Structures are given as C-alpha cells and as structure tokens.
Amino acid sequence: MKYEAPRRLIYLLDPSTNEEILLRVVTLLANLTNIAKELKLDPTIDLPAEDKAASPDTMYAAIYGVNTQEKMQSKSFVLMNQHKNEDVRFQARKMYEAMKS
Numbered sequence: 001m002k003y004e005a006p007r008r009l010i011y012l013l014d015p016s017t018n019e020e021i022l023l024r025v026v027t028l029l030a031n032l033t034n035i036a037k038e039l040k041l042d043p044t045i046d047l048p049a050e051d052k053a054a055s056p057d058t059m060y061a062a063i064y065g066v067n068t069q070e071k072m073q074s075k076s077f078v079l080m081n082q083h084k085n086e087d088v089r090f091q092a093r094k095m096y097e098a099m100k101s
Contacts, residue, residue, distance in 0.1 A: 005062035013075035019085055026079060026091040029072070033063060033098035063099075073099050 006012075012025045041060075063072055076099065079092035 030094035
C-alpha cells in the first residue's frame with residue numbers, strides 16, 4: 001500500500017492559510033525534513049528497487065521534487081520571517097534550515 005501526499009500541499013504553506021492548519025502543516029513538514037536530513041535519505045539508495053524514481057504522489061516528491069523543493073524553501077523562508085505566529089515562524093525556520101543543507 002502506498003501513501004500519497006496531500007494534493008497541492010505547497011499551497012497550504014501560505015500566510016493566508018488558517019493559522020491552526022498552517023501550524024500543523026509546517027510542523028509536519030519541519031519534522032519530515034529534519035528526519036530526512038538526519039537520516040541522510042537519498043532516493044537513489046534508500047527507496048526500494050520498484051520505487052527508484054520517486055512517484056510524484058509521495059511525500060518525498062511533494063517536498064523534494066524537481067519542481068517543488070525550491071518553492072518549499074521559498075515559502076518556508078517567507079513564513080519564518082513574516083508570519084505573526086511565533087510557533088509558525090519557529091517551525092518554518094526548522095524546515096528551511098533542514099532543506100537548505
């Protein structure tokens with residue numbers, strides 16, 4: 001069984017998103033990106049043979065995909081610097097720091 005990423009996940013990382021939902025989403029993404037960094041995940045090595053090319057529906061592709069990683073970093077950068085909620089800023093910073101290295 002494969003688990004798909006929520007559709008249009010990146011659009012939830014918007015300052016206009018309901019604050020409670022935004023905090024949950026950015027916390028989830030901060031945790032996932034930090035674990036990926038700590039474990040030094042590499043899809044060419046760590047995915048099973050049948051999944052070597054990350055499916056566009058996976059969370060990995062939703063975060064680190066060719067067309068999404070830069071956008072995710074950009075959105076987290078805006079949130080960490082401009083959002084009024086301190087918790088959102090903190091989680092966005094964690095996410096940004098994990099993704100930039």
